[in-house]
Amino acid sequence: EAQVTQNPRYLITVTGKKLTVTCSQNMNHEYMSWYRQDPGLGLRQIYYSMNVEVTDKGDVPEGYKVSRKEKRNFPLILESPSPNQTSLYFCASSPLGGKGEQFFGPGTRLTVL
Amino acid sequence: RKEVEQDPGPFNVPEGATVAFNCTYSNSASQSFFWYRQDCRKEPKLLMSVYSSGNEDGRFTAQLNRASQYISLLIRDSKLSDSATYLCVVTERAGSYQLTFGKGTKLSVIP
Numbered sequence: 001e002a003q004v005t006q007n008p009r010y011l012i013t014v015t016g017k018k019l020t021v022t023c024s025q026n027m028n029h030e031y032m033s034w035y036r037q038d039p040g041l042g043l044r045q046i047y048y049s050m051n052v053e054v055t056d057k058g059d060v061p062e063g064y065k066v067s068r069k070e071k072r073n074f075p076l077i078l079e080s081p082s083p084n085q086t087s088l089y090f091c092a093s094s095p096l097g098g099k100g101e102q103f104f105g106p107g108t109r110l111t112v113l
Numbered sequence: 114r115k116e117v118e119q120d121p122g123p124f125n126v127p128e129g130a131t132v133a134f135n136c137t138y139s140n141s142a143s144q145s146f147f148w149y150r151q152d153c154r155k156e157p158k159l160l161m162s163v164y165s166s167g168n169e170d171g172r173f174t175a176q177l178n179r180a181s182q183y184i185s186l187l188i189r190d191s192k193l194s195d196s197a198t199y200l201c202v203v204t205e206r207a208g209s210y211q212l213t214f215g216k217g218t219k220l221s222v223i224p
Contacts, residue, residue, distance in 0.1 A: 103159075
């Protein structure tokens with residue numbers, strides 16, 4: 001089944017404790033992206049990647065890192081999480097050459113205390 | 114700043130009703146347009162792309178007016194299962210994969 005998976009789905013952590021949210025897609029998509037969704041603010045892009053070893057900042061990159069060492073994986077790293085990073089996070093992927101429609105993972109609900 | 118504006122709703126409509134959502138976008142360079150559906154606390158899923166000539170998929174009809182930078186979604190014969198938030202989404206420019214999302218319009222279809 002073609003899909004984007006994220007782990008963990010739910011995470012409660014404390015300020016300053018480094019964490020990684022994994023994202024993996026099995027559709028051989030070149031483009032991958034991370035979003036956060038907050039009430040009243042909609043979906044905002046954190047980082048994106050056009051292909052292996054190619055990443056770039058989105059609209060709200062502060063406090064996040066990403067890497068793209070393999071085509072299928074695009075982990076999101078929070079080196080020192082803070083309470084304002086409490087949010088619902090989505091990973092998405094898209095094939096290059098398509099119309100731009102993106103396929104989303106199921107989401108990771110992160111709470112930073 | 115590039116923006117996509119939607120009426121947040123909620124739209125509360127009875128089963129069988131016809132409901133229309135509107136969306137305006139500020140970036141005249143936007144080239145691709147979509148409607149996504151998002152159920153509560155779930156991931157957004159593509160409902161339909163929007164083409165310049167307008168397009169229909171069953172009970173759903175999407176329209177694009179480039180001159181007015183306006184997109185619409187019409188849902189006919191609403192079902193309870195149509196209850197969701199509908200997101201208007203545009204790309205930044207031709208060939209771009211960067212999406213700008215509206216904040217969504219919430220629809221509740223009531224029996």
